[in-house]
Amino acid sequence: MNYPTRARLIKQFNHVISYVLLIGVGLIVITPLFAMVTTSIKQMSEYMVWPIKIFPTTAQWSNFAAVFEMAPYIRVALRTAGLGLLVTFIVTFSSSMIGYAFARYPVRGSKPLFFLVIGLMIIPYIVVLIPQYILYSRLHLTNTYWPWIFNALVGNPLYIFLFRQVFLTFPRELEDAAEVDGCGPFRIYSQIFLPNAKPVIATVMIFAFGAVWGDYMMPLILLNDDKTLLSVKIATSYSNPQGVWLITIAMAANIIYMMPLILVFFLAQKYIIKGVVTSGLKG
Amino acid sequence: MVAARLRLTRTQRRTITFYLFISPWLLGFILLTIIPLIVGFLISLTNYEGLSVINLHFVGTDNYVRAFNSDADARFSLGRTLMWGVYNLPAWLILSFVMALILNQNIKGHGFFRTLYYLTSVVPIVAAITAWKVILDKNFGWLNGFLSIFRPGTAIGWLSDYALQGMTMIAVWTGLGAGMVIFLAGLQNIPDELVEAARIDGANSWQVFRYVTLPLMTPIIFLQLILGLIGVFRQLDLPLVLTQVGLARGAVPPRQIYLYMMHVYRQIFISNRWGYAFSLIWLLFIGVAILTLVVFYTEKYWVYTERPEEGS
Numbered sequence: 001m002n003y004p005t006r007a008r009l010i011k012q013f014n015h016v017i018s019y020v021l022l023i024g025v026g027l028i029v030i031t032p033l034f035a036m037v038t039t040s041i042k043q044m045s046e047y048m049v050w051p052i053k054i055f056p057t058t059a060q061w062s063n064f065a066a067v068f069e070m071a072p073y074i075r076v077a078l079r080t081a082g083l084g085l086l087v088t089f090i091v092t093f094s095s096s097m098i099g100y101a102f103a104r105y106p107v108r109g110s111k112p113l114f115f116l117v118i119g120l121m122i123i124p125y126i127v128v129l130i131p132q133y134i135l136y137s138r139l140h141l142t143n144t145y146w147p148w149i150f151n152a153l154v155g156n157p158l159y160i161f162l163f164r165q166v167f168l169t170f171p172r173e174l175e176d177a178a179e180v181d182g183c184g185p186f187r188i189y190s191q192i193f194l195p196n197a198k199p200v201i202a203t204v205m206i207f208a209f210g211a212v213w214g215d216y217m218m219p220l221i222l223l224n225d226d227k228t229l230l231s232v233k234i235a236t237s238y239s240n241p242q243g244v245w246l247i248t249i250a251m252a253a254n255i256i257y258m259m260p261l262i263l264v265f266f267l268a269q270k271y272i273i274k275g276v277v278t279s280g281l282k283g
Numbered sequence: 284m285v286a287a288r289l290r291l292t293r294t295q296r297r298t299i300t301f302y303l304f305i306s307p308w309l310l311g312f313i314l315l316t317i318i319p320l321i322v323g324f325l326i327s328l329t330n331y332e333g334l335s336v337i338n339l340h341f342v343g344t345d346n347y348v349r350a351f352n353s354d355a356d357a358r359f360s361l362g363r364t365l366m367w368g369v370y371n372l373p374a375w376l377i378l379s380f381v382m383a384l385i386l387n388q389n390i391k392g393h394g395f396f397r398t399l400y401y402l403t404s405v406v407p408i409v410a411a412i413t414a415w416k417v418i419l420d421k422n423f424g425w426l427n428g429f430l431s432i433f434r435p436g437t438a439i440g441w442l443s444d445y446a447l448q449g450m451t452m453i454a455v456w457t458g459l460g461a462g463m464v465i466f467l468a469g470l471q472n473i474p475d476e477l478v479e480a481a482r483i484d485g486a487n488s489w490q491v492f493r494y495v496t497l498p499l500m501t502p503i504i505f506l507q508l509i510l511g512l513i514g515v516f517r518q519l520d521l522p523l524v525l526t527q528v529g530l531a532r533g534a535v536p537p538r539q540i541y542l543y544m545m546h547v548y549r550q551i552f553i554s555n556r557w558g559y560a561f562s563l564i565w566l567l568f569i570g571v572a573i574l575t576l577v578v579f580y581t582e583k584y585w586v587y588t589e590r591p592e593e594g595s
Contacts, residue, residue: 014488018385022396025382025459029400032414032456035425039417047417052428094307101304107297117308120316122575124517126544127564130551131319134326134333154311185300214407216524221552231409235528245529247416254410265405269398272405276461277468 040064040252047248063252070249071237073230073256080230083145084212090152091159091208092201098155099163100189104175114164121157126217133221143224148212158279159204165278166200167193203275206268210261230257327561333551346562357563360546363447367542368515370451376507378455379462380500384492386463387470397467401460411457412524416442419449442525446539450521462507469503470496501586509578516571519544543567 039047041059067073102114136142170193178188194201212229219229234257238250265272291299302309330342350357382400386393403411418425419441430437441449473496481491522545526536536545547567550560 010488015390018388018390021381021385022390022392025378026396026399029403029456029459031425032411032418033403033406035417036410036414048423050423050428051431052423052425054425098305098308101301105297105301105304107294107301109298110301113305113309116312120312122513123316123568124513124544124571126517126519126547127323127568128316128319130547130560130564131323131326132315134322134557135319150311150315153307154315155308160308185304189304210405210407214409216408216520220523231407235409235413235524239529247413247529250413250529251417254413258406258410261405261407262402265402269401273397273401273464276404276464 036251036255039248040255042248044244044246044248060248063249064256066246066249067238067253067256071233071253073233073253076228076230076233077257079227080213083148083229084209087148087152087212088205088208090149091156092204094153095155095159095204096163096194096197096201097189099160100167100193102160103164103167104170104193117157117160129217129221136222142222143227145227147218147222152208156208159208162200162204162275162278163197166197170196199271199274202268203271206264206272207275210264213261323561324565326558327565329558331558331561332555333557342558346559347566349559350562350566356541356546357543360541360543363539363541364516364518364543366447367450367518367540368512370447371454372508372511372515374451375455375458375462376504376511379459380466380504382459383463383466383470384496386467397464400463403456404458404460406457408457408520408524409528411453412521412528415449415453415456416528419452443537444539446525446537450525450540453525454521465507466500466503469500473499498587502588505578505582505586509575512574512578513571516567516574517544518542519548523548 038055040063041061042053042056042063043060046053046056046060098117102110102117132147133142136147141147174192175188178192183191214231215229216231216235219232223229223232234250234253238253239245327346328341328343329339331339386397406414417423421427421438421440421443424441426441427437427439430439439445441452477495477499478491481495486494519542522536522540522542525540526534526545543563544567547560547563550556550563
């Protein structure tokens, strides 16, 4: 390519600006994560100094042990993970089934109902959660995990949408052949469509687990301290007897807390990003 | 079974199957959305206090009148929410769009940067806010430490007097990845031929952006704007977690981030004014619906739509 010198200069200039911005924003993005790591191995006295010290003089690894001593971390984590997995399986099952129906059964009423599914995404969840809270408390279901199960059974609009988009692309012959062989609708869904939708299943399962693991609002509103989940536990633990919040130990707790999500992200980046893109582009 | 099947046409059978398949959602929609919404509305017409129903009585539109006339805090919190939108929406939209534009050039290492920018989106809110407390702390925060290099002794209260700006930083940090990835996918859908053709016609980079890329991206910008707008008004997680992390359930939020939903939350869980809180929720709901419709109305003026039927 023979660019005129001026054009080449502009191109190079453009390139430099691009990298400056990329690296600059990259540094801003990484700094809080970096701050998490160094804070988690500081003593409180090293955190509370001015001018600030970025690194501690000696790494205070005992902060990570204190995470488990100062709060019943493992018990709450296991509880949260158990509930997360249960919800993940239920919501993936229900959403895929509902998405399948919307994709493959274009019967009367299916279109307006689908718009309703999508439209519901616009209602702020909190608008429904607080009235739900009244119903749950009248039914004596607060401080239980039933609300999570119910919400999972109902399916999630975003996941329904993701499944529908994928099931729409499957060829018609797949169904017809199975129907000729005498397969019922549920068997066609579970034995032909579902096994061929593994990437979406992975995406939805990751989203669903992350949603329970990271959610703060539902455990805060629906559960007491004896049954609460990890997010609320971490946010409200790790103060010393004088009531001072020990941010260094809290930070260690948060690092352990977010590790599973970070690991899954690195393993399954491709699926996650694809899921976000599908939901954003055609929602 | 066979006899039953014979009496139904294929269409009827398929209709029944469809409704069976979606029955969990349909049931849930009625029980967990419609009924709570109606119950919420009915409660908004009463003086319900969440404890007993002995003193419960119908108060008509009193709660709504009160929200408009005699609740200075409601007006204040609405103002804060609007300011939150003014800070957060443009910052988030522009930054994610610009980063997507940069990454869309065939630049070395774009996969690495995309992963890096997206990483923060998977950080749970409690962890994100704890991390940012270290950055934004007034006395020992990294941001003030950095600013002190240029102006020694900087002590800006990013979590108190300037909490709205501080919260914007947190929101942009957590939202950048998702916004950028969506814009990036949109950019990659723009056919190369269009850009090539514009270049052959002598358009420079800015003109290509202004007359090809930007118009073709307007549908995605529009969608992000709508979702962002709804997110602004329903924002409760960020101010609530910012208030509660390291403190307690009843902790008083900084005035700067006393958003509308924070006001609602406190009406219910601190003051037990359920009836009043539900009137606030319904007002918000109506307000957001109207605002969304207004934005939809502007669509035809600036959002590009394909009209394949229209020849030249």
